[in-house]
Amino acid sequence: MTDALTLPLQPGLDEGLLGALRAARAVALARHHESPVQLDVDDAGKTVTLTLAFAPPSPRSRSAWADRDRTTEWAAEAIALEVVHATRSMGTIRRAARGTRFDWYVGCPGTDLEDAVALEIGGTDAQPLRAVLKRKLRQLRRRPGGQPGLAVVVQMSAPRAMMEDA
Amino acid sequence: MTEDAHETAMAIASEAELLALEGRQEAGRQKLERAAQLEERAADAATMERPRTRGILRISAVSLWLQAGHPGRAAELATRYLDEPLPPDFARELDELRTICQHEQRAARALPAVDAGFLERARERELAFARGEIASGRIANPRAA
Numbered sequence: 354m355t356d357a358l359t360l361p362l363q364p365g366l367d368e369g370l371l372g373a374l375r376a377a378r379a380v381a382l383a384r385h386h387e388s389p390v391q392l393d394v395d396d397a398g399k400t401v402t403l404t405l406a407f408a409p410p411s412p413r414s415r416s417a418w419a420d421r422d423r424t425t426e427w428a429a430e431a432i433a434l435e436v437v438h439a440t441r442s443m444g445t446i447r448r449a450a451r452g453t454r455f456d457w458y459v460g461c462p463g464t465d466l467e468d469a470v471a472l473e474i475g476g477t478d479a480q481p482l483r484a485v486l487k488r489k490l491r492q493l494r495r496r497p498g499g500q501p502g503l504a505v506v507v508q509m510s511a512p513r514a515m516m517e518d519a
Numbered sequence: 520m521t522e523d524a525h526e527t528a529m530a531i532a533s534e535a536e537l538l539a540l541e542g543r544q545e546a547g548r549q550k551l552e553r554a555a556q557l558e559e560r561a562a563d564a565a566t567m568e569r570p571r572t573r574g575i576l577r578i579s580a581v582s583l584w585l586q587a588g589h590p591g592r593a594a595e596l597a598t599r600y601l602d603e604p605l606p607p608d609f610a611r612e613l614d615e616l617r618t619i620c621q622h623e624q625r626a627a628r629a630l631p632a633v634d635a636g637f638l639e640r641a642r643e644r645e646l647a648f649a650r651g652e653i654a655s656g657r658i659a660n661p662r663a664a
Contacts, residue, residue: 365529366533367530367533369534369537370537373537423540448529448533449579450575450579450582451585452581452585452615452619453578453582458575466571466572467571467572469571496608500571
């Protein structure tokens with residue numbers, strides 16, 4: 354699998370955020386798994402399997418990411434961006450403003466904000482994933498109209514992801 | 520111009536996010552102020568031919584002022600944008616964001632004043648405690664009544 358968390362594939366990210374996302378992803382996955390781990394992705398009923406490789410987190414990294422909920426959120430963002438790249442060939446364009454109903458604007462290479470897709474991400478350690486997806490879709494459907502939308506939710510314990518257009 | 524200002528604003532906002540993650544809220548807030556100024560400039564430069572970009576940048580500029588701890592400024596900016604032609608859905612989003620700004624402005628007035636440096640010193644004390652260093656003495660908040 355192509356490593357989707359790289360600057361060329363994610364124009365909306367910088368090195369600092371990429372590093373933070375990778376670190377959170379490693380800490381959250383290492384709670385339950387050893388690298389590499391198979392991630393089953395339910396893409397509106399169709400299943401795709403991705404391989405996620407990660408370096409075992411150092412004690413320093415575990416300490417920096419000791420806040421479990423925040424780490425799960427950031428890890429879900431990292432994994433969701435990989436899922437979106439693998440299944441839709443899309444990368445980040447920019448982060449959505451706080452107060453909007455989704456997290457990222459994403460798109461295929463060459464697109465910009467005018468054609469961006471609204472991406473909402475949810476993360477959980479072990480909660481039922483379908484319920485999380487339902488909540489995220491409900492939230493996403495209240496965004497400004499005319500804009501395509503996509504929700505991706507990730508469960509670290511299985512690990513498993515679900516996605517659906519909105 | 521739009522792209523340059525916007526990209527710089529996003530880079531600075533990203534730095535602010537990492538500072539907030541480290542618990543350095545005040546340093547992050549200053550970065551957010553700069554990002555908000557640049558995003559406002561990018562929003563003003565967005566042309567009518569790109570209505571969604573105009574809407575997205577306007578919402579982003581208001582949101583950044585709010586995150587930077589200036590809900591009053593954010594609400595004023597939202598009001599200015601709402602007087603301009605905008606796609607109805609973006610106008611609705613902006614109006615909702617303005618309501619949040621006004622609510623936060625009222626809530627901020629009710630809070631006791633906290634010196635910015637106080638928060639930094641409290642954070643340093645917290646980190647020292649995590650390292651097992653027990654500091655004595657109170658942390659003064661010069662703005663406290």
